[in-house]
Amino acid sequence: MLHYATLVGVVAASLVVAPAYAKSQDTILLGAAVSLTGKYTTNGEHTQRGYDLAVKKINEAGGVKVGDKSYKLQIRYYDDESTPARGAELAERLIQQDGVKFMLGPYSSGMTKAIAPVTEEHKVPMVEANGASRSLFTNGWKYIFATLSTSEQYLASAVALVAENAKDLGKEVREVKVALAFENDPFSQDVRAGVLEDMKKFGMEVVIDDQLPRELNDMTATLTKAKALKPDMLIVSGHSKGAATAIRQISELKVKVPVLALTHCDAADVIGQFGEAAEYTLCATQWAPTLAYSDDLFGSAAHFAKLFEETYGYAPPYQAAESAAAVQVYADAFERAGSLDPQAVRDALAATDMKTFYGPIKFDDTGKNIAKPMALYQVLNGEYKVVAPSDFAETKAVIPRPSM
Incomplete structure (x- = not known):
């Protein structure tokens, strides 16, 4: 299946291992290992498209203001091939070689469970939108935050x-x-x-x-x-x-x-x-376009659905919506932290309490979103x-x- 990049400056890599990534000093780099091949290809594309659409909207609105400086967002992608071991390997690469300090999650609970120990070890925050297994939130991990309702x-x-x-x-x-x-x-x-x-x-x-x-x-x-x-x-x-x-x-x-x-x-x-x-x-x-949720970036849930369909040619499944919300959570945390120090951003993420087109988002001590119903x-x-x-x-x- 073809992979479509929708944002100039967003780099996608699948089976090809790319060289270390160089970014502008005016850019905040987010990393993501997403399934662009393998059994999770369809949902991996929904995930990526949600991320990309939110980045596009945030950048068009002027980016993220951290202290006195404005930054654009950019995402570094690798294809995890729907394989947990590959996902963990790529998370390590993003952090150690590409210099990523802020991770977005992969698709599925199994892939998220493979990557989370890596982000925890390096104390890199991860906002994930597609790992709903409650077992992700019973390990005492401090750097994982989930926009979605948990699987039970x-x-x-x-x-x-x-x-x-x-x-x-x-x-x-x-x-x-x-x-x-x-x-x-x-x-x-x-x-x-x-x-x-x-x-x-x-x-x-x-x-x-x-x-x-x-x-x-x-x-x-x-x-x-x-x-x-x-x-x-x-x-x-x-x-x-x-x-x-x-x-x-x-x-x-x-x-x-x-x-x-x-x-x-x-x-x-x-x-x-x-x-x-x-x-x-x-x-x-997790979400529907008819729900009465809204925010200042996308407007209503229905407005997000219309924009997504205009951009990609099909109505957004909830995987795309919750993924877009994950990027919004990061943008909000960067601004409230007033810093790009990973620990400061992690603490700001933990204090998140916001309304989005996808629904309310507030994390408990384990990183679960406790504010949004299914x-x-x-x-x-x-x-x-x-x-x-x-x-x-x-x-x-x-x-x-x-x-x-």
């Missing part, structure tokens, strides 16, 4: 929504049967843990609990069991590939499931790829509509899924 929250609203609508399924809440299919990676396993915890509150029954391989190309075994056991709800988490595989094979195998809930629907473009087969799917999302889409008439939480809902969820 991803599908809590889907479980609660089914509980609220159990009578429409002809069941009492405790009679609801759930099938689980989760990729065996840190992110998806944390989503699973959160789902199990939420199901336990309602007394729901687990009838399938399948652990799926990381190259998630085939769910036939799980779906065959679902046909036999007839769960009321099927929950799948396996990044973009898992979402696409689930929609495709549920349609091909004609599996009738009253409620289907997934992660990574928009990143996998399930509407564009599968059309009617994606209808009525519930989709976890949301839940449903695919209705070929569009994503927010159906939970109720405070942000555009419309009522359709439960159960009509026979298709």
Whole structure:
């Protein structure tokens, strides 16, 4: 897949190892190892494009003022090839050879977990937007800060929504049967843990609990069991590939499931790829363009979505939005720190309390964003509509899924 650079002066490197990077004295250099090849290519591009768009907007607005001096932002990229060991190696290179003092995160929890020990060792702050695993925030790390909600929250609203609508399924809440299919990676396993915890509150029954391989190309075994056991709800988490595989094979195998809930629907473009087969799917999302969030840089969430689509030719998935917000967090911290000393910037990051088009951002002592809730889409008439939480809902969820 081709890689498009959108900002003059932003250097992209994939498999080619570039020489040490020279930057202007009037530039703040950020480093990022991002997946531009390998299994995370699609989401890696969403991540990079979010970063690039925020840098472009900040620079066009005059850059970042640190003390009495204004700086432009610039990003040094390497392709981590969707491989944790490669990501760690490139993080080391960015810090040790390219002189990067401020890191942006990669895509995925596994890649972030590989890079975080490197940034911690060198005391280099990392603002990351795509590592949601709660295990990232139980190590006592002091230099990692995440704009997104953590993984155990991803599908809590889907479980609660089914509980609220159990009578429409002809069941009492405790009679609801759930099938689980989760990729065996840190992110998806944390989503699973959160789902199990939420199901336990309602007394729901687990009838399938399948652990799926990381190259998630085939769910036939799980779906065959679902046909036999007839769960009321099927929950799948396996990044973009898992979402696409689930929609495709549920349609091909004609599996009738009253409620289907997934992660990574928009990143996998399930509407564009599968059309009617994606209808009525519930989709976890960190962000939606219809949410009532705004800031002075992008304006509203809807304005960000419009600018992103004009720039890249498609509607922004939440991975792009949370990545853009990560750059905004850095800009805010640089200005409040009044210094480019990494420790001063780290302390300013820890004190972050800001509103963005992506939502509120405030970090706890572990670096998690504790201010922003998750949301839940449903695919209705070929569009994503927010159906939970109720405070942000555009419309009522359709439960159960009509026979298709």
